[in-house]
Amino acid sequence: MSWVALALLCALSLASADAATKAWLKGLAPVELVIVRFCVPGLLLLPWCPDPATLAALPLSFWGLVAMLLPLELLAMWLYMTAIRHHPLSLTLPYLALTPVLTTAVAWILLSERVSARGLLGILLVSAGTWLLNSDQAHNRTWRGWFAPFGAILKQRGARLMLGVAVIYTLTATLGKGALVYLPPAAFGALYFALLGLSVALVLILPQPARLRSLLRHRWAVLAVGSLLGVMVMTHFLAIQRVEVAYMIAVKRTSLLFGILYGALVFREGGMKRRLPAGILMVLGVAILAS
Numbered sequence: 001m002s003w004v005a006l007a008l009l010c011a012l013s014l015a016s017a018d019a020a021t022k023a024w025l026k027g028l029a030p031v032e033l034v035i036v037r038f039c040v041p042g043l044l045l046l047p048w049c050p051d052p053a054t055l056a057a058l059p060l061s062f063w064g065l066v067a068m069l070l071p072l073e074l075l076a077m078w079l080y081m082t083a084i085r086h087h088p089l090s091l092t093l094p095y096l097a098l099t100p101v102l103t104t105a106v107a108w109i110l111l112s113e114r115v116s117a118r119g120l121l122g123i124l125l126v127s128a129g130t131w132l133l134n135s136d137q138a139h140n141r142t143w144r145g146w147f148a149p150f151g152a153i154l155k156q157r158g159a160r161l162m163l164g165v166a167v168i169y170t171l172t173a174t175l176g177k178g179a180l181v182y183l184p185p186a187a188f189g190a191l192y193f194a195l196l197g198l199s200v201a202l203v204l205i206l207p208q209p210a211r212l213r214s215l216l217r218h219r220w221a222v223l224a225v226g227s228l229l230g231v232m233v234m235t236h237f238l239a240i241q242r243v244e245v246a247y248m249i250a251v252k253r254t255s256l257l258f259g260i261l262y263g264a265l266v267f268r269e270g271g272m273k274r275r276l277p278a279g280i281l282m283v284l285g286v287a288i289l290a291s
Contacts, residue, residue, distance in 0.1 A: 006239035007251035013232035015258030017225050018084050018093065019266055024221035026085060032211055033081040034074065035200055040226020041233050042197020048190035048237075050183065055191075062182040066192070069175050070199050076168040079161045087158025090263035090275040094133060094256050095162040097282035101126050102170040118288055125285030132278035186237040193233055250287040257283060 017037075025033060083092045101123050154160060179188055205211055215222050239248045260279045263269040 003239045003242040003248065004251060006235045006242070007248050008254065010232050010235040010239060011252045011255035012258055013228045013235065014252075014255040015093075015262060017228035017232065018089060018255075018259055019262040020221065020225050020228060021081070022084055022089065023266065025218055025225065028214065028218070030078050030081040030085060031204055032214055033085065034077050035204055035211065035215065036222050036225055037077055037081065037229060038074075038193070038200045039197040039205075040222065041229040042193045042195075042200075044226070044230035045190040045193045045233060048186060048234075049194050050187045050191055054183075054187075058182055062179060065175055065179045066195065069172055069179070069192070070196060072168050072172050072175075073196060074199065074203075076165050076172070079165050079168070083158045083161035083165070087156075087161075088263055088269045089267065090260040090269045090271065090279075091133065091156070092158040092162045093259035094129065094275070094279050094282050095159055096166055096169070097126050097129065097253060097256060097286050098163065098166040099169045099173065100286055102166060103173060122285045122288035125288065126282050127285075129278040129280075129282035129285065132274050132281065135274055185240050189233060189237045253283050253286045 021033060021036070025036065028036070104119060104123060176188075176192075179192075182188075183191065236248075236252065239251075257276075257279050260272070260276055264272045264276070269275075
């Protein structure tokens with residue numbers, strides 16, 4: 001299977017897991033959804049973890065990076081689950097496209113890295129998609145009215161939550177890149193998710209085992225969502241081994257479009273005349289930034 005097919009399957013699996021979570025697990029609390037999203041994929045990926053000898057040889061600097069990454073990842077997933085559980089998929093998921101824009105901005109501010117003309121075009125496309133998502137807030141009473149859609153982001157709780165996720169993913173992407181110096185992507189991904197699953201079990205399940213009873217009442221939905229995420233993680237690393245990371249991530253961001261389509265077809269969310277074009281613009285912007 002080609003890397004493009006694997007990356008598209010990865011995107012579809014992620015969007016399907018989000019839709020299944022919203023449809024079948026809406027009665028669970030965000031904390032319980034974090035358990036579903038990390039523990040099941042963590043178990044599935046155990047066979048791909050590095051052997052004990054390799055783990056023992058890793059320096060303290062690697063484990064320090066992992067120690068910073070884990071709580072950030074858990075916080076991001078809690079915000080993510082809260083956003084998609086209570087708010088429309090088509091109005092929350094597209095804000096994940098802001099991650100590469102924020103990364104570019106951070107590199108420009110902290111590292112004085114210049115933005116190329118291509119990069120500027122990508123940022124403008126993502127910004128245009130963000131504006132279009134909230135274009136119903138625009139007005140021509142004053143010149144500031146044309147910028148009202150950007151301010152609307154802060155007024156919508158779902159958008160604010162997903163914006164927080166994008167900010168955290170900007171940090172984890174930077175830290176995670178440093179961790180890949182010590183392990184290849186597939187081995188690091190398997191170890192990372194196994195550690196996330198273990199951390200969730202220790203922090204959220206061990207103190208309150210009753211949470212497992214709640215999950216068992218939805219066992220088939222939990223298994224479906226966890227399996228979809230397992231497919232997402234495995235196809236992610238199978239694809240990323242075959243092509244440059246930037247290209248794979250650009251294709252994976254089509255999950256935003258799949259999520260918008262799920263919102264329209266499954267959850268009958270309105271506003272598709274602006275949300276779908278907005279999602280397309282944001283994905284195109286991400287693809288240009290990644291190229």
